[in-house]
Amino acid sequence: MSEYIKPLPQPSKTSQPFWDAAKRHELMLQRCEACHRFIYYPRARCPHCFSDRLLWRKCSGKGKLYSFTVVHRPSTRLFADGPYILAIVELEEGPRLTTNIVAPAEKLKVDMPVTVYFDDVTPERTLVKFKPAE
């Protein structure tokens, strides 16, 4: 198996639970106990109401494909192993994520339903990607 050379997340104390959950193949986001909104990416305070009462909650893993691009020529050689699909997914719970779609580009349409796909890129690290919903 070839070595994984792409950038890997380096979790902070704040974001560690997100990546730990991903490794368990669970999508967990912070939810604000004060204004009841989910947030992404993980933060120390809610960006909506500034409350620090944030609890980790499991999410459905369902969302829609907000936008996508087929990257033919990446800005770094680290991603030169072939075209990949970079996307923004909007989760059912509200927040959007930068992610990849694991599917042929021809099958993709803006706003189509997608579902989470956990990619164990290294033994230690799992990235949160998506695929078209069945």
Added chain:
Amino acid sequence: MSLKGKAAAIGIGELKPYREPTDATALDLMAAVAAEAIADAGLEKKDIDGLLVGMASADPGMIYPSAIGEMFDLRPRMLNVLDIGGASGAGMIWRAAAAIDAGMCNAVLCLTADLNRLGRRRPPMISLMYEFEAPYGAIGANCGYALIAQRHMAKYGTRPEQMAKIAVDQRTNALANPLAFFNDSPLTIDEVLNSRYICEPLHLFEIVSPMSGGAAVVVASPEIALRSKHPPVWLIGAGEGSDRSSVTYAPEITESAVKGAAETAFKMAGVERKDIDLVCPYDCYTITVLVTLEDAGFCKKGQGGPFVMDHDLTYAGDFPCNTHGGQLSFGQPGLAGGMSHVTEGIRQLMGRGEDRQVKNARLAYVNGNGGIMSEQVSLILERLS
């Protein structure tokens, strides 16, 4: 409070962008354009008492403005660095006017230069935000603008040839600009659409080419401006805004903070969109121009595609747009590229557009854009008759 008519641009300096590396540092380029702009303004170095600089991505340093001041032996009474990406050049102009209006200084040198660093880019892993971007290959600006274009096409039916038309008309403008890098051959819509995909739906010829270069503008008080060498170009409206850093977290990626920035600028200026004689919207990609024209109110939201097809964007046309060629054909000298839209607006209003002069140009709309449409600065410039 308003900045209307409180200061004017009186001199410009600009290098022809170039692609191949030389021994020149970004500071060397800054010195070249600074000298040119001060001479163009009919001032001497000792007259400059304000300094605004854009940090060169090729030469990032701390406490940058005083280092530059020292290099050029300036004695600024106001100095600062602007860090709003490609919007920095336009952002300097209103900040200069504000400092002058506040009585802090009288003649501000607004300075940008940068080197082509293509191929030396490293994936950014410097903040919490990048932890959630770089692992997925969201690196560099190309993919961010492709995401905007894709959704704009899906939401509004915008077509590839409509975006391509922007690059084509701007190339026609560049052919009449000796300073433009791509000024030797015209471009057709088919050529744009047949160029290879970089980040689909964006083709190679819809994307700026990184260059080295620089530009500077001298902004001065009314007292100095009224005895300046060239017709002064007055700042009569300005607005600024930001609604994201990463495109993923924008409220709606097909819209931008241009809307608020332009609204503020037009209100301050007291002019209408139809009064504008030429526009210089920041163009790192074709889609940037399309979204900017919509959000600035030159057409209805979502109608940017039909709008650019219905209008001739060349210097001789009914809607002159980026008459210097835009960065797409002029070249993008890193973080300094955004100043080219400012200098072109000033040049045209001074009546120094030479072969590409827009007839009777009196009012220009200039927009600076940083990041993935993250930071926006709108300016309205006027030449009094």
